């Protein structure tokens with residue numbers, strides 16, 4: 380535009396004459412045009428930046444949005460971890476501990492290490508402090524829950540190992556495996572089959588044929604092995620620990636010696652009819668802390684439900700008869 384020539388009408392001769400500006404004025408024109416352009420460009424630029432933001436800002440705000448999204452995903456993962464630990468805790472308190480006869484972990488112990496006013500002071504005062512503090516406290520909660528849970532499972536493991544030992548020692552099976560007929564149970568016998576007088580029968584008789592294998596009913600050590608002059612004839616006594624002892628009487632043969640350790644199911648003797656006995660049978664008795672227990676309440680899975688019910692019925696009918 381500046382290059383265009385300018386003309387003005389000269390009324391004296393009605394001719395258009397070219398205007399020739401001095402170079403100073405021309406220079407001023409250039410400066411003014413330039414300044415005007417800069418001002419207009421600045422105004423436009425500011426307007427668009429304010430409304431739409433600069434490309435750099437756009438990139439940054441996009442990155443911030445991405446970060447926020449990633450943080451919220453991490454937050455969700457943290458929530459999931461808390462939920463998983465809570466379900467472990469439920470199994471711990473409602474399943475494992477009751478089965479093993481253990482008390483629940485006290486709430487005060489589980490909550491230990493939580494809270495504290497100035498715990499997150501270092502994180503406060505920033506634009507995203509609330510978010511950071513909430514995540515940090517969740518991480519702390521997870522750490523504390525995992526530590527307590529780990530300790531709890533350790534004690535459950537220890538208890539279950541001890542329990543397994545206890546169960547192995549418990550006199551929990553029948554001392555004979557042949558199809559047996561139950562003889563007299565734990566009761567007062569008005570007429571002893573041999574003595575003919577009233578006498579307490581402190582165990583359970585198994586009417587098994589002569590020569591039947593007799594098993595240790597739980598792990599333990601033999602504390603008596605030999606002839607018993609009290610009436611049991613060839614007799615074995617096993618101490619199972621935990622207050623339990625079992626007695627096996629009227630044996631024809633003894634396969635263990637005093638002091639020997641035995642495991643459940645080991646053959647310890649052979650049935651017979653030694654001592655005060657009117658015919659071949661095994662006398663079996665269980666004592667717990669010195670008190671006689673009814674052996675038929677101690678049989679475990681080695682008999683079927685039908686067999687067990689038959690035994691109970693047989694025991695009850697025999698008890699009613701005498």
Ligand SMILES: [Zn+2]
Nearest residue numbers: 582583584662
């Ligand atoms: Zn008996």
